[in-house]
Amino acid sequence: MTGNTTSAAFLRRTQNALAMQRKICAQPEETAERVFSDILSVSRDTGFGREHGLAGVRTRQEWRRAVPIRTYDELAPYVERQFSGERRVLTTDDPRAFLRTSGSTGRAKLVPTTDHWRRVYRGPALYAQWGLYFEQIGTHRLTGDEVLDLSWEPGPIRHRLRGFPVYSITERPVSDDPDDWNPPWRHARWFTRDAGAATMADLLYGKLLRLAAHDLRLIVSVNPSKIVLLAETLKENAERLIQDLHDGHGTDRAARPDFLRRLTAAFDRTGGRPLLTDLWPGLRLLVCWNSASAALYGPWLSRLATGVAALPFSTTGTEGIVTLPVDDHLSAGPLAVDQGHFEFVPWQDLDDGSPLPEDTPTLGYDELELGADYRLVMSQANGLYRYDVGDVYRVVGAVGATPRLEFLGRAGFQSSFTGEKLTESDVHTAVMRVLGSERTDHPHFSGIPVWDTPPHYLVAIEWADAHGTLNVQDTARRIDATLQEVNVEYADKRRSGRLRPLQILPLVPGAFGQIAERRFRQGTAGAQIKHHWLQKDSAFLDTLRDLDLVRARPGT
Known part of the structure; x- marks a missing residue:
C-alpha cells in the first residue's frame, strides 16, 4: 500500500467516524443503550459483578441500586486485586496496562486499560475528533507534515508494576493495532521522542526544527500551556533555528536558500521574536482545551498565532472521554454517549468537593436542563463503575438530542478559608x-x-x-x-x-x-x-x- 493510499484511507476513516458521531448526537438513545448493555456484559462475570449481583441487573434503575457511587480510592482495592494477579476482577477482558494520571489534584491514580476499551471506545473517538480538525482546515490528503501533534508523546514502556506496563495516556507507546488510533505521523522523526531532549524546550525545539520547512496547518495539544511553550521556544531560539536550518543540523538536509531568505526576512520584521504564524504562514487551526482555567490562555494564544482559529480538544482524562467536539463551538462539545454510561448530580457552588454519598440520586443525560450545572458520575468499560469523577459541567446547549457540556472545573475547586470561594x-x-x-x-x-x-x-x-x-x-x-x-x-x-x-x-x-x-x-x-x-x-x-x-x- 502506498503512502498516498494509506493517507486516503486514514482520512476516510476520520471522516466516517465524525459522520457517525454526528449521527449519534442526533439520535443518541440507541447508542446509549448499547453502551450500557456492553458495560453490563463486561462486568457481570467478574469478581465485581458477583459481589454486586450484576447477573440480575437489566435496567439503569437496577444498576443504580446494585452499584454504589464510589471515589477512586474506594475502587482502588479492585485495581489492587488486578495487580496481584487475580483474573476477571472488574472486566472479563483483563487489563493490558495501567494508565497513570498526572496527580495534579492529589496522588496519581492507576486506571486499567483493556484491549476492548481501547478498540471499541477510545480509538474510534480519536478518529472522530481528528475528523473534525481535518474538515476545518480543508485537508484532502496527508503526508503527516501538515500536522503538529502535541497531544501525546510516543515512547517505550519505561515503568512496570508487578509485570504490568504503566504509562500516562499522553506518553504511551505507539500501537500498530489496526483498530487503535494509528495516525500517519506516528513514526515520523518530528513526532518520535528525541532521546537527547533533556528538557521540554529541547523536545519542542526539535519539532520546530524538523517541521520548519513544511506547510504546517494544524497544531493540536491537550493543554494550551504546551502551545504557549512552543511559541516561547521559537522566540528564544529564532537565530539558532535559522542557523541549524542553513547547516542542516538536526534535519535531513539543509533548507533551500529561497526558504531561508523568506524565513530570515519574516523573523527580521519581528525584531527576532517571531510568532508561530511567521514560521508557518499557512497555519489555520489551534486545538486545545478552551474551557475552565484553560480559557485564561486565550489572550496569549491569540497573540502567538494572530488570526488563527481555535477549537477545543475533547474533554478527556485518563479515566475516559466525556465530550467530543463535532462542530465549531469554541469551548464545549456534546456528551460522548458512545464512550460510557453517564449520570449527573445537580451541583451548587456550596459543594466543597467531598465525595458523593453512595446512594446520591442521579439524572440521565436526557434529563439535564439548559444552563444548569452538574457533577459527573461515570461508568466506563475499563472497570471504573459509577465513579465519582468530581468534575463539574454546565449545559450550554444541545447538538441534536444530545446535551452540549462545558467543563467548569472540579467540585470544590475554589479556595475558601472563610467562605470567600476564590477561583x-x-x-x-x-x-x-x-x-x-x-x-x-x-x-x-x-x-x-x-x-x-x-x-x-x-x-x-x-x-x-x-x-x-x-x-x-x-x-x-x-x-x-x-x-x-x-x-x-x-x-x-x-x-x-x-x-x-x-x-x-x-x-x-x-x-x-x-x-x-x-x-x-x-x-x-x-x-x-x-x-x-x-x-x-x-x-x-x-x-x-x-x-x-x-x-x-x-x-x-
Whole structure:
C-alpha cells in the first residue's frame, strides 16, 4: 500500500467516524443503550459483578441500586486485586496496562486499560475528533507534515508494576493495532521522542526544527500551556533555528536558500521574536482545551498565532472521554454517549468537593436542563463503575438530542478559608488588571492560600526587570483591592478582618518554566503538565524554596 493510499484511507476513516458521531448526537438513545448493555456484559462475570449481583441487573434503575457511587480510592482495592494477579476482577477482558494520571489534584491514580476499551471506545473517538480538525482546515490528503501533534508523546514502556506496563495516556507507546488510533505521523522523526531532549524546550525545539520547512496547518495539544511553550521556544531560539536550518543540523538536509531568505526576512520584521504564524504562514487551526482555567490562555494564544482559529480538544482524562467536539463551538462539545454510561448530580457552588454519598440520586443525560450545572458520575468499560469523577459541567446547549457540556472545573475547586470561594479566574483577573498582559507571553504567577491567624493569600509572581519601578507592597495592595472588586465575598472577609491583606512573593524570571521542567525530568509527560493560577494549598511554597526560586524583594 502506498503512502498516498494509506493517507486516503486514514482520512476516510476520520471522516466516517465524525459522520457517525454526528449521527449519534442526533439520535443518541440507541447508542446509549448499547453502551450500557456492553458495560453490563463486561462486568457481570467478574469478581465485581458477583459481589454486586450484576447477573440480575437489566435496567439503569437496577444498576443504580446494585452499584454504589464510589471515589477512586474506594475502587482502588479492585485495581489492587488486578495487580496481584487475580483474573476477571472488574472486566472479563483483563487489563493490558495501567494508565497513570498526572496527580495534579492529589496522588496519581492507576486506571486499567483493556484491549476492548481501547478498540471499541477510545480509538474510534480519536478518529472522530481528528475528523473534525481535518474538515476545518480543508485537508484532502496527508503526508503527516501538515500536522503538529502535541497531544501525546510516543515512547517505550519505561515503568512496570508487578509485570504490568504503566504509562500516562499522553506518553504511551505507539500501537500498530489496526483498530487503535494509528495516525500517519506516528513514526515520523518530528513526532518520535528525541532521546537527547533533556528538557521540554529541547523536545519542542526539535519539532520546530524538523517541521520548519513544511506547510504546517494544524497544531493540536491537550493543554494550551504546551502551545504557549512552543511559541516561547521559537522566540528564544529564532537565530539558532535559522542557523541549524542553513547547516542542516538536526534535519535531513539543509533548507533551500529561497526558504531561508523568506524565513530570515519574516523573523527580521519581528525584531527576532517571531510568532508561530511567521514560521508557518499557512497555519489555520489551534486545538486545545478552551474551557475552565484553560480559557485564561486565550489572550496569549491569540497573540502567538494572530488570526488563527481555535477549537477545543475533547474533554478527556485518563479515566475516559466525556465530550467530543463535532462542530465549531469554541469551548464545549456534546456528551460522548458512545464512550460510557453517564449520570449527573445537580451541583451548587456550596459543594466543597467531598465525595458523593453512595446512594446520591442521579439524572440521565436526557434529563439535564439548559444552563444548569452538574457533577459527573461515570461508568466506563475499563472497570471504573459509577465513579465519582468530581468534575463539574454546565449545559450550554444541545447538538441534536444530545446535551452540549462545558467543563467548569472540579467540585470544590475554589479556595475558601472563610467562605470567600476564590477561583482561578478571580486571581487571574485581578493580577492581569493590575499588571496587564503585555509584560509577558507566558503564565507567570499563581495564588497560594496560606493558613494563619487569620489566613491570607500570597501571589507568587515572576518579578522581572520588565516590571520596572513597580513597588511590591503597592502592587500587592492594588491586586488585593482589585480582587475585592472581582469577588464580593473576598471583599466582605477582608473588611471584617477574617482574611489578612494579600501579599506578593517575588520569584526569579522563568520560575514557573523551571517548575515545569522539573516535573518533566521527574517523568511527567509534557502534555500532563498544567499551570494553576491558584494552588490548592501552601505546599507549593516548598517547591519554590527547594528550587531557590524566591528572589530578594525588589522595590520595597
